[in-house]
Amino acid sequence: MNITDITEQDEGKPLILQRADPFAMLHSDGYYYYTASVPEYDRIELRRAWSLKGLAEAQPLTVWRKHASGPMSWHIWAPELHFIEGKFYIYFAAGRAEDPWWIRTYVLENSSPDPFCGNWEEKGPLVPEWDSFMLDTTVFEHKGTRYAVWAQKRRERTENSALYIARMKSPIELELPQVMLTAPEYDWECRGFRVNEGPAVLKRGGRIFLTYSASATDASYCMGMLVADEGADLLDAASWTKLPEPVMTSDPARGIYGPGHNSFTTSRDGKEDYLVYHARPYADVDLDFALYDPNRHTWVRRIRYDGRGYPVFQTKGGKA
Numbered sequence: 001m002n003i004t005d006i007t008e009q010d011e012g013k014p015l016i017l018q019r020a021d022p023f024a025m026l027h028s029d030g031y032y033y034y035t036a037s038v039p040e041y042d043r044i045e046l047r048r049a050w051s052l053k054g055l056a057e058a059q060p061l062t063v064w065r066k067h068a069s070g071p072m073s074w075h076i077w078a079p080e081l082h083f084i085e086g087k088f089y090i091y092f093a094a095g096r097a098e099d100p101w102w103i104r105t106y107v108l109e110n111s112s113p114d115p116f117c118g119n120w121e122e123k124g125p126l127v128p129e130w131d132s133f134m135l136d137t138t139v140f141e142h143k144g145t146r147y148a149v150w151a152q153k154r155r156e157r158t159e160n161s162a163l164y165i166a167r168m169k170s171p172i173e174l175e176l177p178q179v180m181l182t183a184p185e186y187d188w189e190c191r192g193f194r195v196n197e198g199p200a201v202l203k204r205g206g207r208i209f210l211t212y213s214a215s216a217t218d219a220s221y222c223m224g225m226l227v228a229d230e231g232a233d234l235l236d237a238a239s240w241t242k243l244p245e246p247v248m249t250s251d252p253a254r255g256i257y258g259p260g261h262n263s264f265t266t267s268r269d270g271k272e273d274y275l276v277y278h279a280r281p282y283a284d285v286d287l288d289f290a291l292y293d294p295n296r297h298t299w300v301r302r303i304r305y306d307g308r309g310y311p312v313f314q315t316k317g318g319k320a
Contacts, residue, residue, distance in 0.1 A: 005267070006052060006274060006300050012254055014297035015056050020278040021078035021136075021198065022298040023263040024052065028083075032265065033115065034058070035079045035090070036278075039294035042066045044079045044092060044108075046115060052265070052274065052300055063120050064108060066094070071125070072106055073097040078136050078198070078261065081115065084146070084171045088115040091126065093135035105137045105150060107172045123172045128164070130155055136261070139168065140201040142208065147234060148174055149181070149210065151197035159184050159194035163212055165235060179235050181226060184214060188246050189224065192216025192287055196224070198261035204273065205309035206230050210240070211247065213260030217290045219283040221258035223248040223313065248313040250283065256299065257283045264303075273303040275313055 016022070019036035026032050031048040034055045038045060043065045047058040067073040075095040082089050090108040095101055105126040112118025126148070128134060137150040146168040151161040162183035167175040184194040198213035210226040225247045232239035250257045262277035278296045285293050304312040 006272075006302055010053070011299070011301040013299075014281070015052070015300050016298040018294045018296070019298045020296035021261045022276045022278055023078075023080045024055070024265045024274075024276045024300075025081060025083075025263075026265050026268065029114075030268075033081050035081050036298060037077050037079070039292075041074070041076050043076060044090060046081065048116070051268075052276075061116055063110075063115070064090070069097050071096055071104070072122075074100045075103060077103070080138055080263070082139055082171075084139070086113075087111050087171070089139075089171050090120070091137040091139065093137075101133070103133050103135050104131075105134050109172070126150075126172065126174060128152060128166075128174060129176050129178050132157070133161065135161070136197045136199060138199050138201060138263075139171075140203075142203070142230070142234065146171075149199040149201070151195075151199070151212075154180070154183070159190075159196075161195055161197050163196045163199055163210075167235070179237055181210070181237055181240055182212065182224075182242055186214075186224075186244065188220075188222055188249075189214035191220035192218060200263050202264045202273065202303075202311060203230065204311070205305070207309065208234070209311055211262055213262075214246070216287055217258060217296075218285050218287050219250045219257040219280075221260045222246040222250070223260050223262065223277075225311075227310070247311075248277075250279075251314065252283070255281050257281070258296070259299075273311070274300055275303050275311075276300050 022036040024034045034047045045060040049055045049058040072094040077093040079092040088110040107123040108120045110118045133153040163181045164178045166178040169175045193216045202209040208228045226240040256279045259279040
């Protein structure tokens with residue numbers, strides 16, 4: 001068996017313990033790189049290995065630590081590693097020790113061809129159209145244009161977070177105005193909290209699939225999805241179709257609860273797509289302290305596709 005293969009047996013157990021909001025990428029140097037929220041919410045780590053399985057045993061390297069006070073001093077969440085125009089960037093969310101829920105998106109830059117070397121320079125916040133709670137920024141390129149998608153509280157503050165998209169002037173600057181793609185509206189998006197967050201992009205078969213996470217971070221947490229044609233105007237909200245049902249929910253039969261905040265990567269040969277996500281192995285968690293329960297683990301599963309070419313993360317009854 002190829003070492004990069006994820007088997008059905010692998011799908012039924014966590015890959016990496018106590019790592020939430022996982023982000024994995026296969027880079028041109030042949031390594032899989034991985035980062036995630038650590039339970040202490042105080043630092044950003046990177047791992048790398050020649051296979052997805054190898055990430056479980058890879059030694060993490062701390063590349064940045066939180067500040068003692070002020071911006072970037074609390075709730076260091078959901079880092080993502082991207083290689084853009086010859087440099088590595090890490091996008092992450094952070095609050096303040098003086099105001100832990102003053103969450104905004106920040107950017108680190110490293111000009112070294114090896115992200116385990118060189119210096120990670122703080123490039124400041126990614127500035128949206130208005131200043132409010134903002135997190136879970138991901139970036140992607142399509143037809144020569146780079147886009148950012150993130151979660152943010154609306155000016156009207158009618159929900160915890162909605163999803164927005166904008167072009168990028170550079171890896172550290174948005175081209176405004178921004179466009180709202182989805183806000184919580186269905187019951188499964190509003191359990192505990194009204195949340196759309198954790199966007200991730202998968203391009204396959206002439207379509208762009210944008211997954212996101214919804215509801216509170218207990219067993220209610222689940223994944224929704226938007227779909228756009230690859231030729232559409234991605235800055236037109238009407239180009240995106242929002243599925244009315246979640247695409248992945250808790251699976252008691254497999255002991256997987258609150259799945260969400262995923263990323264996508266591929267097998268080394270590009271023939272398999274993988275869903276990298278977090279979930280807990282139990283349902284009971286105090287909603288008031290769910291974010292501080294350390295047992296959101298990283299799981300990986302192969303993505304199947306249905307007759308329409310849509311990704312299938314879970315069939316009815318929970319099984320994938």
